[in-house]
Amino acid sequence: MKIGLDIMGGDYAPKATVLGAIEACKELGADQKLVLIGDKPAAQSILEEQGFSCDNFEFVHTTQVIGMGEHPTKAIVQKADSSISVGFQMLKEGQIVAFSSAGNTGAMLVGSVFSVKTIPGISRPAMATIIPKLKGGLGILLDVGANADCKPENLMQFGVLGSAYAELVYKIPDPKVALMNIGEEEEKGNLLSLATYPLMKDTELFNFVGNVEGRDLFSDQADVIVTDGFTGNVILKMAESFYVISLKKQIKDEFFTRFNYEQYGGSPVLGVNAPVVVGHGISNPEAIKNMVLLSRDMYTSGLIDKIKQAFQPQ
Known part of the structure; x- marks a missing residue:
């Protein structure tokens, strides 16, 4: 090899x-x-x-x-x-x-x-990144930059990609897949999320658990969080800043240390x-x-x- x-x-x-x-x-x-x-x-x-x-x-x-x-x-x-x-x-x-x-x-x-x-x-590949969880372990966020604009079928496919990646590479059994949104309710969100939700709800390709909000990112509510590349990249860059801020503030905390990109190496093109x-x-x-x-x-x-x-x- x-x-x-x-x-x-x-x-x-x-x-x-x-x-x-x-x-x-x-x-x-x-x-x-x-x-x-x-x-x-x-x-x-x-x-x-x-x-x-x-x-x-x-x-x-x-x-x-x-x-x-x-x-x-x-x-x-x-x-x-x-x-x-x-x-x-x-x-x-x-x-x-x-x-x-x-x-x-x-x-x-x-x-x-x-x-x-x-x-x-x-239709389109996606880039994924690792999200540390507060209680330990990790989650997957995608897309984080490959597709700034997406259609509902793109997000649906990202769910399949992220679920397979989480299961096979990170050994997460039956990964819980969620859609990033501004509210947990099915009727919340912009046109993209409103059109994507029913596609994910009806699929048997992955374990869909509904919408999550930004505050749920580091919880155990989902193993895979799907969003468009514009939103995902904003989330990623903000998350990366946590580690830098913790160093500047001289905060020694195991959770913030896990935001260090060095531990994960890079983003796969799925x-x-x-x-x-x-x-x-x-x-x-x-x-x-x-x-x-x-x-x-x-x-x-x-x-x-x-x-x-x-x-x-x-």
């Missing part, structure tokens, strides 16, 4: 990505090999500095990098020898089973859709034909390690096959 990592993606690449690759390598199984995609001489130099054998990895040298501010579609097309473009080509051809990067999020989404493509039956994980642009080695391990777990859990089965024509 070969797992691809873009070592040029992120604000602190390639140093942080290669150091993260070293830590990930220590936790991979004997049959699991990490493929480093990017500037090979730079990577080898860092590995030599760390006294870590280059033989632990495979290398694919690339000559271009997609910057954080570049237009995603143009960059993917015009920079065919970039680490992201090459990574997706390898994923498409089956040379690697999973691919992760802390680089340009838009380019990762474009690459996912146009390279490995969306699973048949799914609904495409192979495991893809997008990391935070400021990812440090710990985050890179966890991003790689998440991409591996998505593959070994059989998540993609489970999603494909859910969307097969009946």
Whole structure:
């Protein structure tokens, strides 16, 4: 099993990505090999500095990098020898089973859709994130940025994706799926949530438990919370600030510590034909390690096959 990592993606690449690759390598199984995609001489130099054998990895040298501010579609097309473009080509051809990067999020989404493509039956892929729970454990929130505008059928499908992800990767049995809204009552909400509710209520594809409000985010009321990408991204950015604020206020609390993005590595792109994980642009080695391990777990859990089965024509 070969797992691809873009070592040029992120604000602190390639140093942080290669150091993260070293830590990930220590936790991979004997049959699991990490493929480093990017500037090979730079990577080898860092590995030599760390006294870590280059033989632990495979290398694919690339000559271009997609910057954080570049237009995603143009960059993917015009920079065919970039680490992201090459990574997706390898994923498409089956040379690697999973691919992760802390680089340009838009380019990762474009690459996912146009390279490995969306699973048949799914209209739009979604990005998910982890939500710590007050009583311990975690929940899943999606979409958190892939789709700013959504239709009811999109949210319905996100429920299927999130439920499968929670069950297979995080071992949550029969995950409770809820719809983020401004009230718990069925008749509350905007046009999107009002139209989505009956679709979720009538489905047998997941365990729908109704609407939840923002105050329920960290409770045990739901394991998977579905919303549009605009709302989800606002929630995500606010939640990320809790950890930063706790540090600035010198608050030592186990719950706030679990908001540290480093522990989760990245956001999976759910609904495409192979495991893809997008990391935070400021990812440090710990985050890179966890991003790689998440991409591996998505593959070994059989998540993609489970999603494909859910969307097969009946």
